[in-house]
Amino acid sequence: MATIYHTATTLDGFLATPEQSLDWLFEVQGAGPSDTSFGDFMDGVGAMAMGSTTYEWLLEHEALVDEPATWREWYADRPAWVFTTRDLPVVAGADIRFTRAPVADVHREMVAAADGRDVWLMGGGDLVGQFDDGGLLDRVVATIAPVTLGAGAPFLPRVIGSDRLTLVSVTQRGQFAELAYEVGPPT
Numbered sequence: 286m287a288t289i290y291h292t293a294t295t296l297d298g299f300l301a302t303p304e305q306s307l308d309w310l311f312e313v314q315g316a317g318p319s320d321t322s323f324g325d326f327m328d329g330v331g332a333m334a335m336g337s338t339t340y341e342w343l344l345e346h347e348a349l350v351d352e353p354a355t356w357r358e359w360y361a362d363r364p365a366w367v368f369t370t371r372d373l374p375v376v377a378g379a380d381i382r383f384t385r386a387p388v389a390d391v392h393r394e395m396v397a398a399a400d401g402r403d404v405w406l407m408g409g410g411d412l413v414g415q416f417d418d419g420g421l422l423d424r425v426v427a428t429i430a431p432v433t434l435g436a437g438a439p440f441l442p443r444v445i446g447s448d449r450l451t452l453v454s455v456t457q458r459g460q461f462a463e464l465a466y467e468v469g470p471p472t
Contacts, residue, residue, distance in 0.1 A: 286399060287423035288392070290406040290413045290441070291326060293461070294427050299437035300408060305342060309432045313460050326426075330363060331399030334391070334416075335407040337369035338438075340381075344374060353377040364398045366391055368412055388412070389419045414443035422468045425450070429462045448472070 293310050294300055301307055335343075343349055349356050356379045364380040367373065368388070375381060384391050395404045406413045406422070416422045427440065449469040456463040 286331075286396065286401055286403055288396075288404040288406060288416060288421055289424040289426060290408070290416075290422060291424075291426040292408050292428070292440070293430055294440040295430055295432050295434050295437075297433040297435065298440045299434045300410060300440055301342075301438040302434055303437050305338060305438065307342070307346075309434060310430055313430050313432065326405075327360075329403045330405045331402030332395040333360065333363055333365040333405045333407055334388075334395060334412065335365065335367055336409045336412040337367060337371060337373060339408045339412075340367045340369070340373060344376070349376045349379075350374050353379065364395075366395060387419075388415045388421065392416070392419070392421050410439050410441045410443075413441055417441075417443055417445060417468065417471070420470050424453075424465065424467055426463065426465045428458065429464065431460050 292300060295309065302309070347355055353376045356376045360379070362380060364382060366382045366384055368385075368391075369383055370385055373383065392404070406416060413422065425441070445468065449471070450466045451469070452464065453467050454463070454465040456465075
């Protein structure tokens, strides 16, 4: 069991444009379902966490309030924690748990709910940084897209030195490069 930050990022290290758009990701040619390891990754996930911006993006762009079956298609019955200070809409039938608690407290709940499988940190970068600050981040998987944005939401707005990161795999997935790093404890 590991706590894993697995996400797509631009070549210059952004998750989204300054306007929170991910259009750049869906415009990359040559990365079909056979080019991704996402299905295999999801098979090992038992619980998920995300920040409110990520959750709101999913709600808006996938119309999940109106089409709640889409949530189950993607995430099945995995519990998801949304870290937020605001009241947000709920996707009917989804096991979504809104929290304002510190990540260390919630992480214990997520690990228990994951029942031996991985915890997936969907994003954003600042939330993942909070997990790292607490020594709770085990692995980073960055799927790098062949695009630069010049500005936007950073991949991970924290300093994690090379003494804590060990490269464990590099894989070409169509036009994307997937890099996986094990993360050592903070010093």
